[in-house]
Amino acid sequence: xxxxxxxxxxxxxxxxxxxxxxxxxxxxxxxxxxxxxxxxxxxxxxxxxxxxxxxxxxxxxxxxxxxxxxxxxxxxxxxxxxxxxxxxxxxxxxxxxxxxxxxxxxxxxxxxxxxxxxxxxxxxxxxxxxxxxxxxxxxxxxxxxxxxxxxxxxxxxxxxxxxxxxxxxxxxxxxxxxxxxxxxxxxxxxxxxxxxxxxxxxxxxxxxxxxxxxxxxxxxxxxxxxxxxxxxxxxxxxxxxxxxxxxxxxxxxxxxxxxxxxxxxxxxxxxxxxxxxxxxxxxxxxxxxxxx
Numbered sequence: 190x191x192x193x194x195x196x197x198x199x200x201x202x203x204x205x206x207x208x209x210x211x212x213x214x215x216x217x218x219x220x221x222x223x224x225x226x227x228x229x230x231x232x233x234x235x236x237x238x239x240x241x242x243x244x245x246x247x248x249x250x251x252x253x254x255x256x257x258x259x260x261x262x263x264x265x266x267x268x269x270x271x272x273x274x275x276x277x278x279x280x281x282x283x284x285x286x287x288x289x290x291x292x293x294x295x296x297x298x299x300x301x302x303x304x305x306x307x308x309x310x311x312x313x314x315x316x317x318x319x320x321x322x323x324x325x326x327x328x329x330x331x332x333x334x335x336x337x338x339x340x341x342x343x344x345x346x347x348x349x350x351x352x353x354x355x356x357x358x359x360x361x362x363x364x365x366x367x368x369x370x371x372x373x374x375x376x377x378x379x380x381x382x383x384x385x386x387x388x389x390x391x392x393x394x395x396x397x398x399x400x401x402x403x404x405x406x407x408x409x410x411x412x413x414x415x416x417x418x419x420x421x422x423x424x425x426x427x428x429x430x431x432x433x434x435x436x437x438x439x440x441x442x443x444x445x446x447x448x449x450x451x452x453x454x455x456x457x458x459x460x461x462x463x464x465x466x467x468x469x470x471x472x473x474x475x476x477x478x479x480x481x
Contacts, residue, residue, distance in 0.1 A: 222456075228449035245450040255434070255451075259458060262431035265345065266413040267462075269352045273360045273409050274402065276353060281364030286373070300361050308355065312422040315351045316342065319423070343425035351419045356412050360405035367401030403472045407463050414459045431455055
């Protein structure tokens with residue numbers, strides 16, 4: 190009997206520690222998604238009359254503008270992910286392998302600073318820089334490079350630039366975490382064996398950093414595909430994002446059934462891309478998130 194009491198106490202402690210996470214997953218993740226999935230299967234058959242079926246999904250695939258917008262959003266999100274990786278890798282390498290002591294902490298803090306400001310304020314900061322009367326346009330006019338105001342907003346380039354700035358931290362952190370555990374002797378041994386910098390990077394550094402690359406890419410891609418504020422403010426009507434179509438269905442048209450369908454399809458499509466990326470890279474979700 191004396192041995193059962195400690196076991197019961199440990200079991201109760203484990204349950205209490207796990208309970209907040211379980212409630213968070215159930216109340217904020219699982220139940221809302223089940224509710225959205227339920228709404229997506231409702232079909233309007235008459236005034237205030239609904240049935241169940243896949244009519245909303247059929248309507249989505251029968252309208253080219255809908256699935257074309259989804260494909261366009263996914264392709265742009267992949268581009269943002271690739272550009273973010275290219276921009277974040279040198280930063281992560283410098284923080285993990287070159288900087289030391291207080292400089293490493295200071296650089297990491299600088300990467301965290303944008304998160305201290307809300308997404309809305311950051312997006313409007315880009316508006317101030319890129320609009321027709323913004324700082325960049327005035328600077329070009331002052332240097333005599335252009336004869337009049339230049340509008341840099343409301344196009345795909347502005348959206349990509351704003352998204353890369355918004356999500357780059359989520360690529361830097363997994364890369365720093367992975368590269369920081371890499372033994373420098375691996376690189377020295379590869380150089381001593383005659384490997385060039387490109388060869389060492391391709392054969393030693395990149396394979397070791399692959400869990401961080403994959404986990405960071407997953408985070409960046411999912412955040413980018415689900416972003417709303419940055420594409421809406423920087424892209425306008427000229428760079429429509431799929432999340433804006435979801436917003437229109439819910440808020441503008443009051444069509445919650447179709448909006449739910451769009452949301453489920455966005456989640457399924459982006460999850461499929463992540464699964465395909467994991468298969469192509471030979472990584473597992475548990476392995477990448479565990480090492481990053």
